Amino acid sequence: MGFGTEGMARDSGSGTTDERLEQRHVDGRGDRDDGSSGLSRRSVMKAAGAAGMASLVPFGSAGTAAATDTSVVDDAFDLSGGLQEALVVFDSAENAERLDTLSLAKGYRVFDHLAIAWTFLDPDQVKTVADWGSVRRVKRSEELEWYNDETSRTSMAIDDVRNGEELGYVGEDAHVVVIDSGIDASHPGLEGRVEANYRFVDEGVGSRDPLWVDAAPGDTDQLGHGTHCAGIVGGDGSGSVEGEYSGMAPAVTLTGYSTTRSVYLPYVVAAWNHMLGRAKADPDFSPDVVSNSYGVARDMPYNPNDPVNVASWRAFEEGILPVFAMGNDGSGTGTSSRFAKAPHVLGAAAAEKSISPRENTENRPIADFSSRGRELPRDAPEYNRETTLENLRKFWAIQNGTTYAIPANDPRRTGMFGPGVNSSPGIGAIDEEAGAAYEILQTNGNADVVSLTLSITPDGQWVRTTVYDESGKRVAMMGEEPPHQHRTLTFDVDGGEKYYVELEPELSASGEYTITWEQEAKPEGDLASVEPVTLFRPSLSTHGTAVMSTIDKYDALGPLGPTYGGSGTEAFYTRLSGTSMACPGAAGIGALAIEAYRANHPEGDSPDPADVIRVMESTARDFNPNYNAYNTGAGFVDAEAAVDSAEELAAGETTVADLQTGQDALVDPAEKTTITALSASGSRSDDGSAFTGGQTNQVTLTVSDLSHDATEVWGVVPSAWDVRTEYGDVERVEETDGAKRVYFGSVTAPEVTDGDTTFEYFAEAPSGTENTGTYTFGPAHARTDAGVDKPVDEFAGIDTNYVVGEDTNV
Template identity: 55%
Template structure:
């Protein structure tokens, strides 16, 4: 594992993959030799490189893809390829060239091309409240998921080529003589492993082809794009997939994915580096409106700090793995976190768990690095303008007239604000309204900007340069006799000026949520490498079970699609931002288990029903993002431990005895059944019976017999027995119909049945258990039938 210095054959990758992945695929941290020996910060030069080694593959992150041409000044062992949408170049460099390139001002990161690891039914959907959402009509009908994985068999009955928009396979080597490209093979099969196939079914399978039950995925009507990044998942192919995906988003208006699900990565204790190639890619796609979802990793066995490095980004939804068990009476078993699921870190300050704060820092980081502005505040003003709709300017009164039909809004610029955008819309549209902005200059209100809404113009944005911490008044003055309702969308911006180290921390040391990830039943081809590992067997030729955060990741991605679908349906086509989708999911996550912690489940176990209800409420205006539990408020609050009531069982015990072990036909056997005792907390008395073998008869006139049922062979004893115990006797006659009766016969066991057992209705700590119990064991006797020589 680690860097790649030679091209591996597909067969070699296949063998190594099977060795490595297992089912849950516990990951091992990759180690390297670069770092202390060089004066270059490992934030730029990856420590995985061997600076005493030969030619090594590298991914070079530039500040601009144009600067990648500088690589041509080097005597490269092979050519290079630029992922233009990511500002990343893939090339081969010598050890000296690695240090040279890492020292260029235009280079932000030099990353080793390493091999990553896969993080590899009805109850599952119920545990995440998905069935309830399906019943409400949300199945991902207008949603789209991108799956970067081992590929997909689009002809699988549980997927269906009609819902697969593209099934890409990578062609050629970027550092070779020809440019690489992605080929859409739909409706073909690009997956010989089965990992991507399984994940696709969890996120968006429709359940077709199942014989034993309903195996729908979370969003069974969503459409799918798949990128096959070969069996032994290789970092440069992953970056290539993200680059192609980003290019499509930017150039194809109809391509609008909701989520990108990624069940791969590597465990490492290092902090999140915004300039790592995959992290650059996920940030750019996040900004374009598609939510990156990553498995949190399968390294729970190493303790804390084993989270997937890609899932440590605050703009990524990292997903841990939990059981699907629903057990409200003993909540230690209720959706418990699986042992293999990676943990975050508990030895850090709370800010490393605060997604909102970390996202704000990350925006500032990129704004400083790229010299761009960042959004620092948003708000919405609403009201009416026209005769009789006057409002008080508040801050500026009495500087403004109040009888003109104008309406006024007030705001104070943030302490670091540079610009404010004011976007005006009117209902009905096309009204003539003049918008002016006034600034408070030592008590004097000075007009600093104005805009008039023109006829037939539906929207207008007025951009105003503002002074930090200064008061402003917005006036809406109607022309003629205009009467209209207005909405002003207010956005405040700042251009950060500072050191990148001031925009920290940006690493999140917890998963976002957990989801079902153990023994998950989903789409599978038995001929694939992982096919034999599925537990469904031949009874389900198209489905099998696998475990890992690989499986919980697409489940959470499916919930994200349902959230967006619900918001679009309720809002008339509007969409939640990617950050708000995460906020909704974390707000809605459930605190099922007392063993939940921030570092093993983040905000809790996904709850699709609450998440969808929240999305609908947001779209309808019944709540706002500010009213949700987000940031630190979203973190799991483990419930008190619920200990199940103690079951009080009868617990009868005793013994048995008889005359002999061999009998002739018609001979009588005296049988004694002794009840030594039972649990007197359940009952004061029991009725006792014994089991007589077929063919034997019991004389009801002798012993302690109340009745004998010849058909069932049950002898019932007279009266009841107390908890202190009692012995009962009866006489059984061996069969004597002929030689055919010769054989062995078994007496017992005896049975005690509680009389009027206690129900414990007034005792919450105890409940009625078993009220009937066998005791005394059995005796096996031999009969020599009539007409034999016994």
């Protein structure tokens, strides 16, 4: 039994799991009447071609969602049918042993880090289990659905993060888990950085312990979906022919979990459980982000007690950022994945890669297939992450009988103590002590408990820490013995009141201190009163169309690149589209932000996952006038700005209060702009500035920016010079106005966006003493047929060359 085993397997009967659902294609037309599937490689390929933009498999249809779903029994159960596979969510793993009292046909297995049991129940057993007080949810097992190139990296400012003089982050100090169809760890772009590559290889609910086998550095992916996603997170581009197709964080460490070609719900839950168990048991395994490009939205409201929602919440509590695809259910509202609706996860919508300086409606538009949230007023609480996240904390606190954390505006304080420190408590009721430092804590109105963590440099200084209320009454104290590097003090408070922290050195020595403080509240009411807990919008959008990433051409998705615009010439890379591609892009950028935070935190601490989401949402861009809260949330991701913000937050230069959070994080759509004149820019380079008669000048024109597609581009050459049309990129030469126009044909604005376009020609200097003199080349011109007011623009300026007419060629 390996790390994080599901443990506590029980066998109440014979048999093994005999229901293994395979990959199902759902395009709104292709479901089989009996609910089964069995796609061969050929049928997957055929279905994918018909699906168009959906990273193969779009979500099912979605309906309305309840404010807070607290139902226990999943309505997908057939309560008049036979034996049905189920996941039972308990309040504790120990209480799952009550299943021993039932005559189960196939036994059960407990995911002990999630308190979820996997079993088979008949209708009477479903009803019996649902009536137990320790059961929170009985969920029918189901099949879920699967929901990089230079252009993507440039658009999302990834290259600026990697190559900037002040940044230079590549994910080297970050770890991302990919729960998907598996990873080909032997792929040239991933080789050497997949530290574990797990496949579930044993029976599900039988008598033997389950077994996650680490197949690294081998291949656990027969579909290709997971390998493609892993490359978007952190491929390094090795093995590419036509470009550097590296991912967001090309030095990141990866761990993969294969749920097989189908996204089988029990395997997904088992992967989360194994990851959490291993994180607790293995000090060398410290995941930062978990990427999840799967989901379902078949009229499913968000329920915090659903198995995957339980798993993502446990990971969030352990400091791991969950990232989910929004889904591929199209442009209708209310179509998002039920997993991406959770306020503690980052939900990624998909945007196209187009960038147009002509009309900003074409700048990174949201893809038609990308699922939307619900269309609500901008000030709706269901759009406010801070509100829904606090409500979800209340939900769990009420259900678990605990307190819940509430944010502090200034959670970290630093300063000096010792001789010469002239700090003051600022209140007469407290006697000022020589050399002491004072901090004032303003509690939230609903706070009941405060926890302080004290860090002192140098370690071992003896500092008495005392907390007073505004009357000068001592509330709490620590320091009767010399503290170590970290000490924690927890005390009750009256919400809304100020408290004064005194740090008094016992010896005449100087030192530095850092205080971090957290507030907690005791929840009031019952579960039904806590609403809303659902975030009806994406977090942000990233590229999700025609994304080039790692693939094994022998996997089912390998040959599909041309479907999404690929050339098919890359042996190890292909293009796919879907929010499945947007999700790992967001996960990789989250890893870069985490790395930046650690690198700039005085003690190398990691950020809270909620703060990573806040940083990424606060810095997202408002590129397109068609953006709104329900299709892109906070806007289009800006990796460079997010990393900058993470650095500042870690260094204490800013606080969470300085970020745009809550309703302030929502996108502010740009004003629609349309350019009515062609705009072109570029440059010219040649062999020199002085020539003798008969010498040839090699000239290169570079087009670096275009507002519209150019029907033709031409350069201007002095009429006395002879253009050698047999060389270079010349299409034709025309005499006009005492000069020659050298035409090169057309170039599109997207071509220039992907990289500079160059044209080359050769011109021979005139001979004869009578032709000695100066000659002017340029300017270059571009012309468009786009119907704008000004269809021609000049660029590249002019160059003056001098010719000594005497022919010196031999």
